[in-house]
Amino acid sequence: MIGVLIFSLFVDGAGYVYRVVNHYPLTGSVPGLPPNFNGWQLYTHYGLDLKGGTDIQLQLTDFPPGQDRASVQSRFIDVIQKRVNALGVSEPTVQPGGGGNHDRVEVQLPGVGAPQALQLLGRRDKLVVTKWVPDPSMTNTALPFPGYKPQITPLTSDMLTNAYAGLNPQTSVGWVVNFQYNSQGAGIFNQLTTDAYSVCQSQGPSAAQCHITNWLDLTPDDIAQWNTRGPDLYRPVDAGGHLVSDPQIANGPIPSGQGYIEGNFSQDTAKNLSILLNSGSLPVNFSVLQSSQVGASLGAQSIKLSVAAALLGLCVVIVFMIAFYRLPGLLASLALLCYAGVALAVFKMVPVTLTLAGLAGFILSVGMAVDANVLIFERFKEEMRAGRTIGAAVDAAVRRAWPAIRDSNTSTLITSLVLIFAAPIQVKGFAVTLAIGVVISLVSAIIITHNLLAIVLNFGWARASSLMGVARG
Amino acid sequence: MAELTRPGVAADEPARPAVEAPTRRLDVIGRRNIFFLISLVIIIPGIISMVMNGFQLGIDFAGGNEFFLTFQNNPTQKQVEAAVASEGVTPLVQQSGQGSFIIKTPQLDPTKFQSDLTKKVGPIDGTKSSYQQVGATIAGETVTAAALSIAVASGLILLYLAFRFRKVQGGWTAGFQFGGSALLALLHDVFLLCGIFSILGTVFKLHIGEIDSLFLTAVLTVVGFSVHDTIVVFDRIRENMIVSSRLTFEQVVNLSIMQTAARSIITSFTVVLVLLSLLLFGGDTLKGFALALLIGIVSGTYSSIFNATPLLVVWRRLQPVGR
Numbered sequence: 129m130i131g132v133l134i135f136s137l138f139v140d141g142a143g144y145v146y147r148v149v150n151h152y153p154l155t156g157s158v159p160g161l162p163p164n165f166n167g168w169q170l171y172t173h174y175g176l177d178l179k180g181g182t183d184i185q186l187q188l189t190d191f192p193p194g195q196d197r198a199s200v201q202s203r204f205i206d207v208i209q210k211r212v213n214a215l216g217v218s219e220p221t222v223q224p225g226g227g228g229n230h231d232r233v234e235v236q237l238p239g240v241g242a243p244q245a246l247q248l249l250g251r252r253d254k255l256v257v258t259k260w261v262p263d264p265s266m267t268n269t270a271l272p273f274p275g276y277k278p279q280i281t282p283l284t285s286d287m288l289t290n291a292y293a294g295l296n297p298q299t300s301v302g303w304v305v306n307f308q309y310n311s312q313g314a315g316i317f318n319q320l321t322t323d324a325y326s327v328c329q330s331q332g333p334s335a336a337q338c339h340i341t342n343w344l345d346l347t348p349d350d351i352a353q354w355n356t357r358g359p360d361l362y363r364p365v366d367a368g369g370h371l372v373s374d375p376q377i378a379n380g381p382i383p384s385g386q387g388y389i390e391g392n393f394s395q396d397t398a399k400n401l402s403i404l405l406n407s408g409s410l411p412v413n414f415s416v417l418q419s420s421q422v423g424a425s426l427g428a429q430s431i432k433l434s435v436a437a438a439l440l441g442l443c444v445v446i447v448f449m450i451a452f453y454r455l456p457g458l459l460a461s462l463a464l465l466c467y468a469g470v471a472l473a474v475f476k477m478v479p480v481t482l483t484l485a486g487l488a489g490f491i492l493s494v495g496m497a498v499d500a501n502v503l504i505f506e507r508f509k510e511e512m513r514a515g516r517t518i519g520a521a522v523d524a525a526v527r528r529a530w531p532a533i534r535d536s537n538t539s540t541l542i543t544s545l546v547l548i549f550a551a552p553i554q555v556k557g558f559a560v561t562l563a564i565g566v567v568i569s570l571v572s573a574i575i576i577t578h579n580l581l582a583i584v585l586n587f588g589w590a591r592a593s594s595l596m597g598v599a600r601g
Numbered sequence: 602m603a604e605l606t607r608p609g610v611a612a613d614e615p616a617r618p619a620v621e622a623p624t625r626r627l628d629v630i631g632r633r634n635i636f637f638l639i640s641l642v643i644i645i646p647g648i649i650s651m652v653m654n655g656f657q658l659g660i661d662f663a664g665g666n667e668f669f670l671t672f673q674n675n676p677t678q679k680q681v682e683a684a685v686a687s688e689g690v691t692p693l694v695q696q697s698g699q700g701s702f703i704i705k706t707p708q709l710d711p712t713k714f715q716s717d718l719t720k721k722v723g724p725i726d727g728t729k730s731s732y733q734q735v736g737a738t739i740a741g742e743t744v745t746a747a748a749l750s751i752a753v754a755s756g757l758i759l760l761y762l763a764f765r766f767r768k769v770q771g772g773w774t775a776g777f778q779f780g781g782s783a784l785l786a787l788l789h790d791v792f793l794l795c796g797i798f799s800i801l802g803t804v805f806k807l808h809i810g811e812i813d814s815l816f817l818t819a820v821l822t823v824v825g826f827s828v829h830d831t832i833v834v835f836d837r838i839r840e841n842m843i844v845s846s847r848l849t850f851e852q853v854v855n856l857s858i859m860q861t862a863a864r865s866i867i868t869s870f871t872v873v874l875v876l877l878s879l880l881l882f883g884g885d886t887l888k889g890f891a892l893a894l895l896i897g898i899v900s901g902t903y904s905s906i907f908n909a910t911p912l913l914v915v916w917r918r919l920q921p922v923g924r
């Protein structure tokens with residue numbers, strides 16, 4: 129037990145000394161933090177409600193029939209993971225959910241606002257490349273090219289080997305997205321640009337078929353109704369349309385599969401598009417089931433207030449225990465502090481992600497720890513009144529209080545375990561800290577308080593009945 | 602009247618045996634009907650409110666959007682309400698501290714909503730704001746999961762208690778009597794807590810009376826605590842049934858209540874101290890939670906002493922096992 133205590137102090141102490149010495153923040157992940165076991169770092173993991181950030185639950189829809197749902201879900205997660213990683217967020221999590229249906233994904237992005245997160249995740253954003261084909265039924269004069277409609281080419285963003293944002297390589301003014309197709313994509317792209325270039329040569333650059341057009345999320349269904357929907361679809365993405373760029377292939381075919389997309393990008397929009405292209409396309413559609421966002425300083429305030437309240441509560445309890453139980457109360461308070469230290473160390477080691485509800489669970493488990501001590505002390509008083517010696521009274525008190533402590537804590541443990549497995553996700557953090565707290569409080573009450581009492585009672589002065597808060601009966 | 606029909610009996614009554622002395626301090630079992638009545642007086646209005654009005658549902662259960670927005674220019678509630686109303690949604694705006702408002706809306710586009718409010722009211726401090734959107738599917742699942750977990754936890758606790766108390770006189774039947782009484786006391790606490798919150802939320806329309814997943818957590822904790830308290834008393838009854846075999850069951854129960862009352866009250870008092878500090882100084886989000894726990898734990902202590910044990914006595918009379 130003492131070993132665990134020293135270890136927990138070592139875990140906390142070494143970490144904090146390192147942080148202070150190197151001027152790192154006192155919370156969160158810092159590079160090279162000791163004790164560091166093969167990349168397994170020890171620090172308090174805070175939930176999004178405490179450190180700020182966005183939590184989004186996605187419902188996957190339109191699963192392609194016949195495909196293994198689990199593998200579709202994991203491909204989906206891969207793509208999302210790539211997009212999230214490209215954001216440079218610390219400790220993002222992308223988790224599968226939905227049980228056997230494999231139709232849920234939860235994304236947690238610390239420090240990212242909901243609008244930014246939804247912009248990146250909230251759309252399927254599939255790059256579609258089209259050429260133009262003549263169709264005499266396209267009579268709407270508001271169409272970009274009356275008499276023509278787009279035709280989707282087999283090029284997909286999965287054929288891209290790389291895409292990155294950069295300044296326009298020819299003019300060095302304005303942002304573009306550079307891309308590089310793999311050999312398969314380059315072959316298709318070469319054919320497309322060759323065809324388009326020959327039209328440009330023969331009919332001039334304003335001809336429809338001189339263009340190769342880039343879209344986001346243009347569907348075959350859209351094209352089937354091109355005559356009516358075309359004018360709306362052929363608008364820039366930020367103006368509510370689907371168009372990314374519509375370049376003329378006037379400078380000759382592109383055999384290398386290398387090029388860039390111009391589209392009036394800002395640095396951010398160019399970067400976002402390159403992230404989307406790099407991550408590949410999502411295998412299925414999705415809708416947002418739930419999203420929540422917490423401002424960073426709001427979370428910090430919650431931590432501050434809750435910690436202050438917890439400390440205040442702890443102090444009041446300690447004062448009360450000492451006033452009421454004298455020496456045993458003091459020892460119980462020491463045990464309580466050990467308990468809090470051990471519990472926090474365990475939270476770091478597991479690691480448990482502390483949320484607001486989790487903090488509440490922890491504070492509550494402190495109350496449970498007090499209860500175990502009170503049960504023992506009340507029993508101790510009784511045994512003293514019955515005329516036992518101090519040593520015998522301590523042993524009898526611990527032994528006789530045990531069934532009550534065991535049964536009551538077991539029932540709390542049962543409740544928390546049920547909660548961990550069955551409860552809604554918001555409640556789980558609470559249940560985890562409560563369960564851990566209950567187990568540690570059992571150990572703290574039975575072992576630490578008992579041993580402390582036994583050790584201290586070896587000294588003659590400690591046996592004075594005034595210190596015991598008991599009148600000998 | 603008693604003296605007329607049985608003259609002299611009351612005056613000549615011999616002193617009670619010494620072992621019964623503690624029971625005379627507060628005869629919980631003898632006065633059980635008073636304590637049942639006190640519980641009913643609190644619970645019945647709550648149940649009526651639950652049936653008539655239901656609850657003020659939080660975002661996690663009702664679905665929709667909940668914004669917690671902090672405006673930098675510290676607007677009045679009227680200004681914010683007007684701006685929200687002009688968005689064409691039924692506004693529910695509650696002020697929560699300096700410049701901060703809780704705004705609840707049905708499903709809408711959150712980004713547009715926030716930028717509209719920025720235009721109409723003033724700039725929003727993003728770091729001091731939060732936002733939550735819950736779809737109807739999730740909301741329904743939360744309720745189901747909650748109800749299910751309460752039912753499963755209660756069932757398991759009943760089984761565990763029956764198992765632990767099966768060795769008292771009367772075997773498993775007695776075990777289930779102990780477990781069942783604890784469970785009834787637990788239901789008492791759950792109904793009392795839910796009833797009070799229903800009244801707070803729907804009759805007084807207070808934000809603190811809102812039912813969300815933290816409230817759910819509180820209910821489940823109270824379930825744990827209530828059983829915790831009850832078990833301590835029951836455990837003492839179990840012990841005293843063996844030690845003091847001369848006493849009647851009712852006397853054993855009363856003795857046990859007296860022996861454990863100090864512990865029950867002290868423990869609840871310390872927990873109440875922690876919760877009071879959370880309620881008074883804790884974050885805004887935790888206040889409703891702290892209040893729920895406060896009510897639940899006081900009720901849990903009350904019910905373990907004044908409801909669970911008298912119920913056990915009544916049950917044992919209706920279904921005698923041994924003495």
